[in-house]
Amino acid sequence: xxxxxxxxxxxxxxxxxxxxxxxxxxxxxxxxxxxxxxxxxxxxxxxxxxxxxxxxxxxxxxxxxxxxxxxxxxxxxxxxxxxxxxxxxxxxxxxxxxxxxxxxxxxxxxxxxxxxxxxxxxxxxxxxxxxxxxxxxxxxxxxxxxxxxxxxxxxxxxxxxxxxxxxxxxxxxxxxxxxxxxxxxxxxxxxxxxxxxxxxxxxxxxxxxxxxxxxxxxxxxxxxxxxxxxxxxxxxxxxxxxxxxxxxxxxxxxxxxxxxxxxxxxxxxxxxxxxxxxxxxxxxxxxxxxxxxxxxxxxx
Amino acid sequence: xxxxxxxxxxxxxxxxxxxxxxxxxxxxxxxxxxxxxxxxxxxxxxxxxxxxxxxxxxxxxxxxxxxxxxxxxxxxxxxxxxxxxxxxxxxxxxxxxxxxxxxxxxxxxxxxxxxxxxxxxxxxxxxxxxxxxxxxxxxxxxxxxxxxxxxxxxxxxxxxxxxxxxxxxxxxxxxxxxxxxxxxxxxxxxxxxxxxxxxxxxxxxxxxxxxxxxxxxxxxxxxxxxxxxxxxxxxxxxxxxxxxxxxxxxxxxxxxxxxxxxxxxxxxxxxxxxxxxxxxxxxxxxxxxxxxxxxxxxxx
Numbered sequence: 001x002x003x004x005x006x007x008x009x010x011x012x013x014x015x016x017x018x019x020x021x022x023x024x025x026x027x028x029x030x031x032x033x034x035x036x037x038x039x040x041x042x043x044x045x046x047x048x049x050x051x052x053x054x055x056x057x058x059x060x061x062x063x064x065x066x067x068x069x070x071x072x073x074x075x076x077x078x079x080x081x082x083x084x085x086x087x088x089x090x091x092x093x094x095x096x097x098x099x100x101x102x103x104x105x106x107x108x109x110x111x112x113x114x115x116x117x118x119x120x121x122x123x124x125x126x127x128x129x130x131x132x133x134x135x136x137x138x139x140x141x142x143x144x145x146x147x148x149x150x151x152x153x154x155x156x157x158x159x160x161x162x163x164x165x166x167x168x169x170x171x172x173x174x175x176x177x178x179x180x181x182x183x184x185x186x187x188x189x190x191x192x193x194x195x196x197x198x199x200x201x202x203x204x205x206x207x208x209x210x211x212x213x214x215x216x217x218x219x220x221x222x223x224x225x226x227x228x229x230x231x232x233x234x235x236x237x238x239x240x241x242x243x244x245x246x247x248x249x250x251x252x253x254x255x256x257x258x259x260x261x262x263x264x265x266x267x268x269x270x271x272x273x274x275x276x277x278x279x280x281x282x283x284x285x286x287x288x289x290x291x292x293x294x295x296x297x298x299x300x
Numbered sequence: 301x302x303x304x305x306x307x308x309x310x311x312x313x314x315x316x317x318x319x320x321x322x323x324x325x326x327x328x329x330x331x332x333x334x335x336x337x338x339x340x341x342x343x344x345x346x347x348x349x350x351x352x353x354x355x356x357x358x359x360x361x362x363x364x365x366x367x368x369x370x371x372x373x374x375x376x377x378x379x380x381x382x383x384x385x386x387x388x389x390x391x392x393x394x395x396x397x398x399x400x401x402x403x404x405x406x407x408x409x410x411x412x413x414x415x416x417x418x419x420x421x422x423x424x425x426x427x428x429x430x431x432x433x434x435x436x437x438x439x440x441x442x443x444x445x446x447x448x449x450x451x452x453x454x455x456x457x458x459x460x461x462x463x464x465x466x467x468x469x470x471x472x473x474x475x476x477x478x479x480x481x482x483x484x485x486x487x488x489x490x491x492x493x494x495x496x497x498x499x500x501x502x503x504x505x506x507x508x509x510x511x512x513x514x515x516x517x518x519x520x521x522x523x524x525x526x527x528x529x530x531x532x533x534x535x536x537x538x539x540x541x542x543x544x545x546x547x548x549x550x551x552x553x554x555x556x557x558x559x560x561x562x563x564x565x566x567x568x569x570x571x572x573x574x575x576x577x578x579x580x581x582x583x584x585x586x587x588x589x590x591x592x593x594x595x596x597x598x599x600x
Contacts, residue, residue, distance in 0.1 A: 008514045008515065009514070009515040009516070009517065010511070010512070010513060010514060010515055010516040011516070012511045012512065012516055012520075013512070016512060016571075018571075019512065019571070020571055020572060020573075022571075022572045023400070023504075025576070051384065052383045052384055053383075054383045055383070081576060083352045083353075083354045083355070084351065084352055084400060099399040099400055099401075099404050100323070100384060100399055100403060100404035100407055101399075101401065101402075101403020101404045101406075101407070102401075102403050102502065103400060103401020103402050103403040103404065103502045103503070103540050104399045104400035104401045104403065104404045106401075106502070106503050106504065106505075107400055107401070107503075107504040107505075109514070110504070110505045110513040110514040110515070111514075113514035114513075114514055117514075150460065151459075151460030151461075151463070152460045152463055152464075152465065153463040159451075159502065159503055159506060159507060160450065160451030160452045160501065160502065160503075160507055161451075161503075161506045161507065161509075161517075161518070162509055162518055162522055162523070162525075162526040163451070163452055163453040163526060163529065164452075165452065166506075201460065202402065202403045202406070202459065202460065202502070203403070203406050203407075203459055203460075203461075204323075204406065204407040204410070205406075205407075205410045206459060206461045206466075207459060207460055207461065209461075209462055211310070211312045212310070212312060212313070212316060212319065213310060213410040213414075214308045214309070214310060214409070214410040214411075214413035214414055214417075214548070214552055215308065215309045215310055215410070215548065215551055215552060216309070216310040216311070216312055217309065217461075218461070218462055220312075222462055223462070225462075226462040226463060229463065240403050248514070248515065251515055252514055252515060271316075271318075271319070271320055271322075272320060272322045273320075276325070276381060
């Protein structure tokens with residue numbers, strides 16, 4: 001797998017004369033000669049993805065500093081015309097927003113995977129940098145995902161294809177996890193970075209056992225039983241993307257990692273009580289971890 | 301149900317002293333005295349939702365013209381600080397973005413339902429205004445959803461709650477459909493508006509039987525068999541929200557409708573070939589239909 005361009009898992013792509021990456025608004029005019037795409041994106045080694053465009057813009061600015069790149073204080077949104085996702089390029093790193101949850105993320109993930117293939121990127125690494133709820137860890141803890149569980153508490157991802165239920169494994173790259181933990185963490189950090197399992201759900205309220213949504217048909221006791229069961233499976237955090245992200249990247253053989261900061265300890269409650277300012281400080285923690293990891297990665 | 305404030309389906313809300321609608325960044329400081337929220341949002345009769353913030357902003361500007369409201373050419377994004385969703389208020393109408401797909405939409409839907417409850421809104425109507433793929437109808441057709449199917453071709457929505465699979469019905473309000481078809485459509489329209497079933501999937505590529513994603517493990521023939529089966533169920537369009545949206549609103553007893561314009565006829569191919577300019581023209585068609593419907597509704 002090392003130093004190879006992702007082949008993806010779709011034989012039809014070879015037969016398509018052109019490919020319009022619709023949601024990114026990037027036109028691959030000639031799939032037999034993608035030199036224009038190679039010129040723009042061929043040097044990409046890492047694709048970072050996260051919920052909001054503003055956070056991805058901040059990450060791009062941060063990484064350009066960390067990597068000592070020429071001034072990128074005002075990076076250009078390469079997907080502005082599509083109005084759905086924001087994407088910035090700083091040196092060999094793409095920073096792209098994916099919205100909230102698997103449905104929106106899977107759309108842009110398919111298109112980013114096709115983009116790195118057309119661009120001829122060598123062994124690119126896909127990273128999600130996100131926020132999440134924590135389980136038994138203090139708010140502000142950074143969690144690097146090992147196994148991804150879905151809302152049914154299974155270490156897999158379920159998807160309906162041609163009207164049938166299809167189940168796929170959902171594991172992140174052990175090499176990426178090991179390297180992030182080795183190079184991303186420093187003893188002087190004012191916060192903890194831990195490696196553990198993650199549950200990705202399709203619903204923030206009922207899907208994560210919250211009792212403060214518009215619908216709740218279970219008791220506080222039911223919820224706590226569920227959260228403790230999650231915790232007993234080694235699940236340290238809950239978000240809305242991990243199982244889809246792990247399963248798609250594992251399926252196509254692209255190395256990936258999920259690095260999220262917890263903004264609440266769900267064993268203590270459902271409402272997010274940190275201030276927006278605290279949240280912004282917490283959101284920078286995965287930047288630190290991922291920034292150090294990427295810097296080391298690019299030295300090789 | 302007429303002229304009543306949505307009660308929702310969560311007894312816990314009564315016991316919560318405050319409620320922070322996290323993703324909207326709206327703080328309900330005192331749930332026993334929500335007069336501040338009532339003052340800001342109590343007059344809301346219609347909540348419009350759609351994928352992008354820019355489209356919801358354009359809808360807000362359009363509706364303020366249609367409804368003859370004082371100048372709203374530059375409406376304020378009420379959720380800007382949350383960075384995830386954009387929300388505009390023009391008179392008795394909220395226009396809020398929901399992103400791509402059910403996962404992101406369900407988050408903001410739960411919070412909007414709680415918002416109209418705290419605001420004491422009388423019998424509010426929730427409308428989704430979107431874009432979609434069409435089945436057997438020409439691009440540019442406006443489809444008003446009757447029954448919502450999920451990716452398993454069932455007229456229901458599936459959600460994992462406390463680790464268990466929960467299945468709920470997914471029907472839109474017959475009254476809303478009838479009224480949209482009666483008041484929203486005009487003979488002089490240069491496009492067709494039809495009422496039919498909609499499939500909402502969690503994946504744009506494999507979930508909708510596309511052969512141009514990063515993964516495709518089925519043949520063109522399998523895909524066509526699937527799409528024809530969809531069509532035989534009365535499904536005229538495919539998007540990524542309908543089944544979740546119908547099931548949640550039906551469950552809490554809030555009237556809702558889904559009005560989408562098709563930008564492709566999937567029986568003829570997978571790639572979106574209309575230009576961005578055509579797309580912007582198509583996107584205005586549901587505005588026309590929904591604008592006339594809302595105007596009529598507010599006269600009562």
